[in-house]
Amino acid sequence: MSPRVGLDDAVIMQAAATIADETGLQSVTLATLAKQLNVRPPSLYNHVNGLPEIRNKLTLLGLQGLHEAMQEALSKQKQSDSDAVPGLAIAYAQYAMKHPGLYEATININTREHTEEIQQKAAELVELVSNGLRPYLSSAVEAEIIHAVRGFRSLLHGYTSLILSGGFNMAIDRDESFRYMIRAYIAGIQKS
Amino acid sequence: MSPRVGLDDAVIMQAAATIADETGLQSVTLATLAKQLNVRPPSLYNHVNGLPEIRNKLTLLGLQGLHEAMQEALSKQKQSDSDAVPGLAIAYAQYAMKHPGLYEATININTREHTEEIQQKAAELVELVSNGLRPYLSSAVEAEIIHAVRGFRSLLHGYTSLILSGGFNMAIDRDESFRYMIRAYIAGIQKS
């Protein structure tokens, strides 16, 4: 009756990530998860602490994925150092489109308690963007770099978030809009 | 036993908006709403069709509020016409900070069905931003205007969304970052 399904924290989170990306973050419940894994909901508590913990782990997975995607984009174009930022931006957006559920988990941190681990990973991401953006700025004043990074993140997140929410449906190419706004923003921060 | 509380669609939505702004959109439930209004949950169905409808109405309220706030910002500075956009941006952000719940309702349209009314109001908002942005653009090509509007909305939504999610906590003034990014973006779209 309990033939020891090979359940495991990693297996559970993999299933949760798949559900999140395929049918939306809000449909990651203990019920759907248990059904997917051929197990009764309470059994999941042997491996995981409850739904909030699962959500936190999804957030961490999303941040890690985003970080890896951008890191990879950076290393692939090390030659043309000053042109790294559009690559970063595209990597960010592509990851979000490929993993909408994990990306969504990355953002809605407001209501939840966030782990130390999550804080850490988020800071790494800021650091990465920061380094990518620095060559574009004439001033090396730390405050200006922070303003520039915040703006860049706002642009990236706003675009992806609006797309994932069903926005930008007019018959104009979204990718082109994305390239346009990145180009404009970069030009803008260089000017001042 | 049923002393005819003066319940009403408007009263219900007012309570829902308050709950949304004060304790988060996710805590707008029929249970909290009924408790707030001193009524049992099923009674609400005499006035409202269910939770999805309440959410849609909150979305509409948010869009209307946003539209009014930006419209007002426009009319208050009609003199310096070419400098309207920073005012629009500030009005947008201020409304979102003042009404975080309604603002959130404005965005998470993805999972829900949206009414014709909502589509309409959203289009009006785009139109308003579009008109505000037009004087800044050298080219009057419609596609470029759309790109510019999308970028502007992305920047606005990204900034407010990240703030509301608890981001941008470093000891650097957020308002200044906001002014920086708006200034940079405007400079960027003028350049090309």
Added chain:
DNA sequence: ATAGTGAAACTAATGGTATTAGTTTTCTGA
């Protein structure tokens, strides 16, 4: 004034959710 009607409240019940407690089964290592 009062009877009747429709609206607005109610109670009760259903089915979904997370979570806890307590129990059984299975695997493993001594």
Added chain:
DNA sequence: TCAGAAAACTAATACCATTAGTTTCACTAT
């Protein structure tokens, strides 16, 4: 081999939204 820990289970509790069916109130027309 067997004893204990780990991993599944069932049962129960406490929420939630929603529907059905019932009662009560307020108004309107006689």
